[in-house]
Amino acid sequence: MLATFTETSKLLEVNRSTLYNLKAQNLLNKYLYVVEGVNYLELDQVGKKQKLSSYLNTIIEWKGKQPCKDFDAKQWLYEQGKKLNRCK
DSSP, rough: OOOHHHHHHHTTTTTHHHHHHHHHOOTTTTTTEEEETTEEEESSSSTOOOOOHHHHHHHSSOOSSSOOOOOOOHHHHHHHHHHHOOOO
């Protein structure tokens, strides 16, 4: 699942400026996709690459707050469908 930096910030409960700082340091290159000039981050595990939420928990030095939320895109999509009565 691809998400913009703003969407990723909300879903993973990480400060958006932190994501942009990591991008500037080239630490998100494995997860970064540019589509029509818009930056997107891959949230899912693809191949042997770990999920973005797990990766962020290993590279960010957390100061007095919890690490980012462990995010499962498939579960989130299922929950959103259920809210809209699209899944049984």
